[in-house]
Amino acid sequence: MAPAFASHHRFFLAIISLAAGPGLLGCARTAPASSGADELVYIGTNVASEQENTIYLYRLNPTTGALAPVSAYKGGAQPTYLxxxxxxxxxxxxxxxxxxxxxxHSGGVSTLAIDGRTGALTLLGQQPSTGASPCYISLDHTGKNALVANYMGSATGGNVAMLPVQPDGQLAAATATDQHQPPVGPHANQTTPHAHSLLPDPANRFAFSADLGTDKVYGYRLDAAQHTWQAMPTPAFAAKPGAGPRHLTFHPNGRYAYLANELNSTVTALAYDAAAGTFRELQTLTTLPTGFTENNSVADVHVGPNGKFLYTSNRGRNSIAVFAIAADGQLAPIQDVDTQGKTPRNFALDASGRVLLVANQNSNNVFTYQVDKQTGKLTPTGQHVDVPSPMFVEVVPDFTK
Incomplete structure (x- = not known):
């Protein structure tokens, strides 16, 4: 652990010693109140140390990219994806x-109450995720169901699950599951199915799961009110053998989607048929610059709020690849930016699209970048914070004002 990292987190350990409520690592606000333009940032982590099981809260100044620590909270074991x-x-x-x-062969899913005055978290309850190593969670657009991807299910591999949201906000036990099935791809990491994401489409008619092990995107017809789904008889999309599809994201117009392929370091632009719940490949591009030959794996993918630019993270290259999005949904590479750390597992754009935050898992830090809305290009702000094994960044407007 680097000295700066240790020093920073001795600060949080001091908060822990002062904590006065069950479930919280700390509840004292450590940053002064800022302008209403500030945003809140919750960071999920995965570390075995005195900071284990922790979700950190920061306040983001979107003008400067500065992150001010607020507090830290118990989030259940290894609270990675939020x-x-x-x-x-x-x-x-x-x-x-x-x-x-x-x-x-099961991980868990935790429900945490958010204090509307401070943003503080209190652990309310937990449910089994129905599979091991859950690595993704989303809510359907009605907010009635949590959708979870389990990287491992049992000996047969990964699966997906739906957990209803109860009136008090807590999750009930899973009411729908689906075990992904072989055949798997040719890559050494494709020994079994590995569900890596699960999210609803813009109309909330379907949910889609990208499976790294089988090179498929599976579709489910949603019935949010009844807390169930119907698995589609054939995959919604088949990626190239060995591609390892990981994360899927939709364009704001709903006509296009983009698939980050972990194992062959590519991104696929897709045309989306919202009536059938299927995708058609428009184009597949590398996320790496010409001449880069070292090991790399793609992690995350997001479209900027204005729909003009796409961003993907490269682990190994340790960069964010930036693409322009044309009117027909196709991509053109425009920038490759160093993440200033190692293994960018996840990144996020704020709602305005002014700031991008990168969680560098293996260098224990989060860096911020200003986004040029006209060109899509990223410029480092010079601001960062040290966080133990950051895995996920959730950025929201400061609702405490």
């Missing part, structure tokens, strides 16, 4: 573990 309801009342976190409360 999602928040639209009313900012509850945060949901997967526990990316191989067993949960004595149950083998």
């Amino acid at each position: 999602t928040m309801d639209a009313g900012h009342r509850h945060l949901y976190a997967v526990s990316e573990t191989g067993s949960f409360k004595g149950q083998d």
